[in-house]
Amino acid sequence: MRYLSALLLCALALPRAQAAGHSIEVLHWWTAGGEAKAANVLKQRWQAQGNRWVDAAIDGGGGGSAMLVLRSRTLAGHPPQAAHLKGVELHEWARLGFLRPVSDLARRGQWDMRLYPFVSSTLNHQGQMIAVPVGIHRINWLWLNQPIFDRHKLTPPRTWSELLLVASKLKAAGITPLAMGDDPWQLAILFESIALGEGGSDFYRRAFVNLEPKVLTGEQMQQVLRRFHSLRTFLPANHVGLKWNQATQMLIDGQAAMQLMGDWTKGELIAAGEIPGQRIRCLPAPGTAGRFSYNLDSLALFRQPQSRQDQAQQRLAELLMTPEFQRDFNRLKGSIPVLADMELNGFDRCGKDAAQALQRAERDGSLVPSVAEGMATPPRVQQALQEVLANYFADANGDAAETAQRLAQAIRAVQAEWQPGAEH
Known part of the structure; x- marks a missing residue:
């Protein structure tokens, strides 16, 4: 009898235990x-807490499809409780009033004392x-297969001129120099690494943060575009439709010697049993030593119709x-923790190098936001830039001066279309 009573008590307690937990939907x-x-x-x-x-x-890759789903769901009145958002798009969602501010949580958790300053401001x-x-x-990482470089007695390139020479030697030896697909997002990552390496941080900011027309059409931009275009012959034969992780x-596998890609590449290396920084090395993209192009991943909390969901969002935060x-x-994702005072024990060489580079770049004014x-x-x-760059890269006869003009024109058109008060 006591046994049956105990079972009954457990059965009655189970719904209460389940009800005590929180449910959260995360779009990413x-x-x-x-x-x-x-x-x-x-x-x-999250589940270990009974949720x-x-x-x-x-x-x-890049989140384009996810953003289409998010817009559709939000306009239909049933957004997820949390969504992976970042950059300028995050601020557009906030401006439209869909996001739940987390300032109270930040104050209670003393986030300003714990985060890198640029994270708080972003x-x-x-x-x-x-x-x-x-x-x-x-973002500005060069990944290379060290055994391939050793076999062919090649030195890792420190400049874009050196990379072209190395790529030519690899191609002559029958090896694909650069692992990369043809989608605009991957090409934009390559382009921004060249822009930062060849033009420097000030040029980069004037062109892609301030969007200054004279910089977008100037000689320096044309040189960057020519360098970008010169790499088109070094991609894999099957580069059309090749995803970034397939390129990794x-x-x-030793089918390609190098890849220009952000440090989420490390996640693929770890999943494949590699130790980042050993057989597959990580180096600053040519010309970008001391500079840091960043992407900040974040989860935004969407306003919900029922207040009881607020507590679930708070627990998630x-x-x-x-x-x-x-x-x-972050060890698995390949990224750096946002907590500035965290010890990086257990992080690989690439992660520790990235954290040191971030601290130097923030101190020296060489920290720039990623365009791609x-x-x-x-x-x-962003979309207009990527479309112009992809069309130029695909055209064997692409002209740098004309493309620089198209970049500026495309940006002007988009800005005029979306100015406050413009007809939509």
Whole structure:
């Protein structure tokens, strides 16, 4: 009888235990091998607290497909409780009033004392903190297969001129020099690394943050475009439709010698059993030593119709800011924790190098927001830039001067179309 009573008590207690937990739906595009493992860290830690996880993962590098789904759901009146948002697009959602500010949470958690200063300023919208930071990525990385370089007695390139020479030798030896697909997002990452390496931080900011017409059409921009175009012959024969993580696999398998890509590449290396910085080396993109092009991943909390969901969002934000989560998530994702005072014990060589480079760049004024990752410009400007660059890169007879003019024209057109008061 006592046994049956105990069973009955457990059965009655179970719904209460389940009800005590929180349910959260998170929309994101962390779907590649290493990214998915990192996302699973968040899922497991959330579930370990007795909560329910609803995974709204949308495939597609760069997040374009995820943003289409997010817009559709939000306009239909049922947004997810949290979504992976970043850069200028994050501020557009805040301006439209869809986001729940997290300033109270930030004050209670003393985020300003714990975060890198640029992280706090990037997430500040009209005096309010509008998202929870998750990790910092460095974009301007060159990844190379060291055994290939050793076999052919090649030195890793430090400038773009050296990279062209190395690429020519590799191609003559029958090796694909550069692992990369043809989608505009991957090409934009290559382009911004060249712009930062060849033009420097001041040129980069004037062109892609300030969008100065004279800089966009000037001789320096034309030189960057010519350098960008000169690399088109070094891509894989099957580069059409090649995803970034498939390109990374070519690097791992020795089918290609180099890749220009952000440090989420490390997630793929780790998933494949590699130790980043050893057989597959990580170096600053040519010409960018001492400079840092960044992407800041964050989760924004969307306003919900039922106030009881606010507590679930609060618990999620608190979890994201714990050192334990920051350590485990960013080690797998390839990024750097947003907590400035965190020890990086257990992080690989590339992660430690990135953290040191970030601190130097922030101190020296060489920290710049990524164009390809939407940190520097509004989404419409970003899309216009990528379309012009992709068309130019695909054209064997592409003209740098004409393309520079098209860049400036495309940006002017987008800016005029979306000026306040313009007809839509």
